[in-house]
Amino acid sequence: MIRNYFTIAFWAMLRHKAFSFLNIMGLAIGMACSILILLWVTDELSYDRFHAKASQLYRITVDAGDVKAAVTMVPMAAVIQAQIPEVKSAVRLSKYYTHLLEVSERKFEEQRLLYADSNFLSVFTFPLVEGDAKTALSRPDGILLTQKMAEKYFGTEPALGKMIRKDNEEQVRVMGVLADIPANSHLQFDFLMPMSYLARSDERLKNNQWGSFNHYTYLELHENVSTDAASLQKLNTGITNIHKANAKIKAEYYLQPITNIHLHSNFLADLPGHGNIQYVQILTVVAIFILLVASINFMNLATARSARRAKEVGLRKVVGAKREHLIMQFMGESLMIAGISLVLAMVFVALLLPTFNDLSGKQLSLHFLDWQLWLGVGAIALITGLVSGSYPALFLSAFQPVKVLKGTLAGTHASTFLRNGLVVAQFVVSIVLLVGTAVVYNQLQFIQHRNMGYDKENLLYMQMRGNLYNQYQALRTELTQNPLTINFTATQDLPADLHTGTTDIQWEGKDPNLQVIFPSMAVDENFIEVMGMKILAGRSFFKDSKADKDNFIVNEKALQVMGMNLATAVGKPFSFGGTKGTIIGVVKDFNFKPIQQAIEPLVLQLNNWGGYIVIRTKPGQTEATIQALEKISSQLNPGYPFSYNFLDQDLANLYQAETRMGHLFTVFAALAIIISCLGLYGLSAFVAERRTKEISVRKVLGASAPQLVSLLSTDFLKLVLIAFVIATPLAWVAMHQWLEGFAYHIDLSWWMFALAGIAALSIALLTVSYQAIKSALANPVKSLRNE
Template sequence: MFTNYLKTAWRNLFKNKISSIINISGLAVGMAVTILIALWVYDEVSFDKYHKNYDRIVQVMQHQLYNGKYETQVANPAVMAEEIRRVYGNGFKYVLQSSWNFDHGLAYGDKIILKPGSYFEPEVIEMLSLKILAGSKEGLREMNSIVLSQSTATALFGKEDPIGKMIRADNKTNVKVTAVYEDLPDNTSFKDLTLILPWQLYLSQNQWIKKMETPWGSNFTQTFAQVADNADIEKLSARIRDVKLNRTAPEDKRYKPIVFLQPMRKWHLYDEWKEDINIGGRIQTVWLFGIIGIFVLLLACINFMNLSTARSEKRAKEVGVRKTIGSNRKQLVVQFFSESVLTAVIAFVFSILLASLIMPFFNSVADKKMSIPWGNAIFWLIGICLSVLTGLLAGLYPALFLSSFQPVKVLKGTYRVGRFASLPRKILVVAQFTISIVLIIGTIIVYKQINMGMKRPIGYVRDGLVTHNVSDEMHKHYEALRTELKSSGAIVEMTESGSPTTGVWNTNGGFDWEGKDPNFAVDFPNNATTWEYGKTIGWKIKQGRDFSREFASDSAAFILNESAVAFMGLKDPIGKTIHWDHKPYQIIGVVEDMLVQSPYKPVRAALWHISTDQENIFIMKMNPTWSVSRALAKIESTFKKYDPSSPFKAEFADEQFANKFDNEKRIGKLSTFFAILAVFISCLGLFGLTSFMAEQRVKEIGIRNVLGASVLNIWQLLSKDFILLVLLSCLIAIPIAFYYMHTWLQKYDFRTDISWWVFAVSAIGALAITLITVSFQAIKAALANPVKSLRTE
């Protein structure tokens, strides 16, 4: 019996080739999108699950009261881990200190490479369950040791055995390779951890850490932990809440620090905070695209329902004959379900091929490294279940509808589908285009938001700015390096800075000024620079003057941005004094606000001061009359002259600034991709319905042609119903899209407006696409020879 159902289903597929191709194509595209989104969602929700202790790993974080509101940060004092171990050790298995993950120069023989990594306490190997491929898990207990990822070891040593080899790290220390671990996957928070150095080595290289007067007052390290197997994370988090408040200096209690544990399972998807409340993060994007995936598959199912019910009159006699010779309704339902499931299974095969072809593009847009899990039995089981479920969903209405026909009326020729028979099809068409139009509107608004951020004034000249990390040797020769590069003509100016122009790497509190409440806690970006900073980046002086080597007093001077002046309530700020940790600094200048951090947030109050200590980066303004390649080659050769052991890695400020829009651009590109596919699927269904309508009304069209109807008249006849349906879709889609996009924009302090033209363009675009799709069949029917359509009468 089942074989007979399949044979009949197979014959019907071949008998109705056009509708079968449309159904299979639509379902294949819908399933391909669903597969891609499902793999993406799985990649997101399985983030960090590579680590066996995923459910027990936490990061120690803190909320602190700055500038009148709580801010959340991952940075901690260096003594945090030791104190938690000492007082609350029974609740933890490990509590580990870590530096930030940054690039390290590794030299072995003549080979020098640059790889990102961190300083960590030795238990990190166990905590992160790193898979040791060679060497010892205890390797980090030696102070002058290093543990490398497999790819880093291969890049440095090739086919040589790396264990026991000595390498030069950051041109400072000789360290021995004591272990090699398996590269971490892309969907882990530690994906860029390609080398690990001992925490004790970090302390030995930075003696100032142990000599700090107020060790609880400076936040510059990270603290990770693994809670004990029997510990409750929330209760343990509540216990350590005041660990910093109870130990900090009296004057620092005004920051009201609240220490807490953030579980690893929340690091990736719940990383946004408003004051001291977690407001989500990427989880909203996961939900958004998960819903889009379901809707796109639903669009394809709607096509199947529409085309199946549209052909109801052609299949009415078949149903009548089957019922007359003994078939009951249950058997007919099974027959129609067999057809829809067979169509869905064939579509699934094509969807896998389509998904594998699209995957490279999808990965580049989504910033992933996913692949079709060909050898995963669970994937195939889910895929087959999805096919069957899609087939049942797509065939549900047609099966129930077609099997309900009464054989007596059908075979006597008195059966009529009724004036409301087409109503379900119209509702489904409206649903299809409503979804498509919502996606189109959403895509336009996302790009409007990106464009708004990119057009904000940045307050400095970004073009031609290039940065490079400062090494010990380069800092020693800063003046000679700057003089030689300027003399060569490769650069216009150069400065040493604590932070790049596109980020804040250091903030400070302890500021007081006239009129400030002494109990009011503040925290400002406070960038240490050399005198040439302003000339290098081209900031805009609004009041006072720039730093100058001609003024010895500038070593105790501040330049403020406009936001700082406004925040402090300073009138005529030039010459006023700000005390920083009780030391007086004179305000010599005010600059226009510079867009340093998020392009969607207000510019923070910021200060700049002169420092002769070693800072983090060089910022260089390349000569605009030189080509980029020529200037970079000269900069590299000059750097190598003064520090041949450090690798050269220059970064451009405009690229760093563009990275600030990565998340929004990713959402925009994915929305565009899904909107195009949704419109394509909707148009496929529209094309099929128009084709069937033209076929169904072929004799009517022939008679109209004979009686003198023009091509325009026939086109209007076949098009007007679809145009009305799309207009109705627009009316439904606009308020839905407005609500959801308005909600999405609320998370940005600086946000675009939702202009009326967005809805107008989307509606006009949907109508244009509809007319193009419908017109092909309409004009074809209008131009057909009426003799051929009427000769059987």
Template sequence: MIKNYLKIAWRNLWRNKFFSIINIMGLALGMACSVLIILWVQNELSVDSFHKNNDRLYAVIERQYYDHKVMGQYSVPGVLADEMKKTLPQVEYAVQMAWNNQNTFQVGTKILKLEGTSASADYFKMFSYPLIQGNAQTALNSPLSIALSRKMAVDFFGSPQEAIGKTIRYENKKDFKVTAVFEDLPHNVANKFEFLINWDSFLDENKWAKDWGNNGPIAYVMLRTGTDAALFDKKIAHFLDTYDKDQSAAFREQLGIQKFEDVYLHNNFKNGKPEDGRIEYVHLFSIIAVFILVIACINFMNLTTARSVKRAREIGVRKVVGAVRSVLIRQFVGEAVLLTCFATIIALVIVLLLLPVFNSVTQKQIDFPFGQIRFWLGLTGLTLITGLLSGSYPALFLSSFNPVKVLKGAVKLSTGAAWFRKGLVVFQFVLSVVLIIGTIVISKQVNYIQKKNLGYDRENLIYIPLEGDLTAKYKIFKNEALNMPGIQQVTRISDAPTNFGSTTGGVRWDGKDPNVNVMFTQVSTGYDFVKTMKLKLVSGRDFSRDHATDSVGYIINETSLKRIGYTNPIGKPFTMWGKKGTIVGVLKDFHFNSLHDPILPLIIHFGEENNYGMALIRTKPGQTKQALASAEKLCKELNPNFQFSYYFADAEYQKQYISEQVVGKLSNAFAFLAIFISCLGLLGLAMFTAEQRIKEIGIRKVLGASVGSLFTLLSKEFLILVLIALCIASPLAWLAMHKWLENYSYRTTIDWWVFVLSGVIAIMIALVTVSIQSAKAALMNPVKSLRSE
């Protein structure tokens, strides 16, 4: 019997090739999209989740209470991890780490700049990164020890085995001994690095990190087996009270922990606790995958039932000869599953073809999981569920035909069934219109970010790290650079102009409330900073060689002035870190961090003589290539042991919004796909309606109805369905996008025209879809449609 069912199913597919192709391709596209999203979601969920001791690994977080608010962060004192391990019996291992840096290494004549960081000795005891050479217990024990990745070891020494015990020159000032070589990090690691340097070496170079009142590094702990994490979290809340004596009623700190594997997806702090983050995108795209698959299933239902009249006599005859309804249901569900199997095969081909493009868009390195049994079991389940879901209604509908009426040629659609199918089309277009509106709003926000006036000119602005001999020779570099082709202005700055990350509460001024601690962002700059950045001064001036007192001068922004409260701030006393001085300038507010965050109070202090930071260069318009060539030539002369590196301020600014750009591109693709599949469903309903009303149309034509009036008659009900979908989708989309935009302190508006444009797009697409079938029905010869009468 099963063989007979398969034969019937195959003959039906072959007899209706056009219908079968549309049906299978609709399902295949929906499934391909869902599979791609599932692969992306699996990749996101797998990040940092592979460590053997993940159930005991935790990141230490710090909550700061000041200025009537609670702020959370991962930055902690640089000596915290070691102290926690010494004093807390629940902690088996603890690691302190710095942020990633680009550092220069040299072996012989080979010089490379690579990204890495510093970590304390317990790192390889806690985290499951395989060591090719060396021992996890001793890999980072010595202050001058360094662990290299396989790639770095091969680049410098030819092989991991040859690297062990060899020395490698660091920043042309220190020699490290290679004590371990670890396997190149997998793609699902959030924090990628090519080397790890012993933590003591970091502390030697960064004395400030030893102060309990300074934050910056991050800390991880591994709890002993059986430790209650919730109780431990409560126990360490006031751990810093013993060590940081700067706490007061105006400023206090508390510690907490967060599971290490959750940090990647939940790293946005709200009220001092990590909650949202990339997990929102995981949820968003998971919902979109379900939406598109449901749209594809609805499309299948409508197309299948649209062809019901063609199979009505077959069903009638089979019922007359004894076929029961349950047998017919199994047959039609089986046909749906068979179609879905074909669709799955095509979907897999589409996924394999599109995966490189998908990886490029999402900036991932997702491999197709050929060898994962769990993936194939999941795909099998998805195929069966899709087949059952998409085939259930057609099976119930087709098997319900009355054989007597069918054989008399009177196949009628009940009112309830008609409303159900129209409801499915409305539901399809609700999901599609939500995606269209969401796509437009996301595009508006991305465009807003790209064109937002930041308060400075980020075009023609580059910065070069001051490293090696270039640090001490900055004055020479600046003087010579200003006389070279393409270079307009040069200054120095302690942090990248797109990301001022250092904050301080050690600020005093006349009239400050001792019970309120205000946190200021701080950055040090050299002469001509305001001119180079093209910032606007509200009052006062830039740092200048004409003023000897600028070493204790401060420039603040408008937000700082509001918090300080001075009416005429220029020349007023101001103290930071105990260094008394005066305010010499007030800048108009400008964005120095992501648009996700509001503009914070900013203090700019003098740093022309600093031994760190970067040179900030304003190039002449249209002469960036000449400026870079000039800067590279000069750097090689002054700093021959270091590779020349530079960064464009506008490119670094855009990197802050990679997630938004990816979401925008994917939303465009998903919205198009959803509309396309929905149109196939609408086409199915149009075909069904035309077949149901074929005799009515014939009679109307005989009585003199024009083609135009018939076209309008057949098309208007579909437009009504789309309008209903638009009315339902608009408030849903507004709520969803309003919540998404709340992640930005500076955001675009959801204008009325967004909904109008979405409606016009949906209506135009629907009109084009149904017009072909409506025109075909309206132009049909009435003699053919009325022949049986």
């Protein structure tokens, strides 16, 4: 019997090729979108789950009032491991360091080197392909590198035991080669060195100092330790009490599961590259909606063809077919179409995956032998087939054979109402996605063109490394003498994603119970002018002024926090980080962090040597300026390769996640519209076919082609307008919530919604008009003769 059902379904598809094509293409595109999103979501949710002890691993985060950070103090790890019995191991990680590494006169400036405690490899699952995990981080002068880096430096030769020259000075020995770090690890690094090496020069590590938050601390709990909310809160309290007993800063500590770090982190001084759980939720909803849009197409076209299959159903019932048999037959047809669509969808996915990876910044791949993949896509096909075929099966199997064979069908108005409702639902989804695309695009444009409080264009920078530190004055002289590089400043940090700050601040009238963190930047006397900032009161730093070494410039927000006003702030005493001085100027607020965060109080100090040289290039002379800077760098610092970057590019990189989300929204909105229009095209063809006689009679009686096109199009356009009315409040709520994640954002404007509505209406009109024009131009004589 089942074989018979599928045979009938196959021949039904062949008899109605156009409708079958529209169904299969709509479902295939919808499934392909859902599979791509499924791959992306699965990858996002898989971060750090490959660690053998993933369920026992936690990172310590700190809440210091206004600031929530992912870093802790140097002694915290050892004290926690000694005093809290639930903790099996504690391991510290540094921030990323940049070092010059050299093998056989081949030099590379590597930016992803981490320092870690010696027990790092026993806590995390980063397997070695060469070396012994127990001793790999035991030597201070040892280094670990990934397979990719081993090939880069040593080719096909074994790397273990080889020497690498570091920073043109000392040699370090390769103690192990790590398997390449999985893409779904929040820790991404190319090199690893022992924390004991860093302790040679870092006073905080050498003296085990409390006070500065500068290391990431991870804990491994014992296997039998309960990790329910109450137990974790007890651990949080224990860690907080350790801090209170040793440090003056008020802070609360919390354990963050390692598997939550990628999607649930919005902390100061965190490692870069995290995702956003909100985007995972949004794209999951988008995948479901697109699949529903495709399923709605199937339902619409199937119910629209109900009249053609009514006699078939009536005859089957007359000869003894039961309703459940008919339901099975029609469900079998929908499952067959879903199966064919799945095969086609997998072809689409395989072809589109490289492009999707470029858009999403992923390295996704299809593993055809992965049973979990087939389980997922099989579930998509099964659910799609069942959802798509459920209503048509129930609707068609309910026909009464007496009425059918007499030529009267019950439920026509109900089926028409349902079809109209489904078309509305399709365009509601499409319009919401179109609004989302418009809002995301405009927010990105706002980010790119927003006044940051300084002129971010044409700012070229070079990080000071090697001999440039020791030849700072010579460097300044060379830059001053060249007209291409004369407009420069030396700054310890760039105003892009600043993390440094302290609570050790004093001013007149400060509440002794107030704890607030002031970020800071060390800048030279040219900083304000080169960056295009504005001094609102007082002055900038004087050139070569020893008196200014203890003076400060603050921003407007700092004045607000301190309760001072612009007219009287200059000249007030101010203490920052133990240095007592005077406020000599107030700078207009500028963004020094991503615009998801509001502007914070900021202190500028005089910088006598800088981490970066920033040059404002003249229009049209950027390339010449780069060449001039390269020449200066090569003369003063021949041991280091010259490298440079642009500040506006760094700022753009801060919003990569938003940019990618904008691209994905655009693509999926376009596909949702395409799927909706496939269904609309099929319905318009069906309606035009059913009204052939009416159209012919109207044409014979003198109706013009535009009148006939209007007649056939109006009903569909009304449905799109209804969809627009429903979609507008839904889109407003969704986009308003997304924009709330930015401290500075655009306002939702009526034209964004109107543009989405006009776009949907225009596309629907073009889709329907094709069939309407075709019917209006048909020869009425032939149609009436056939009747």
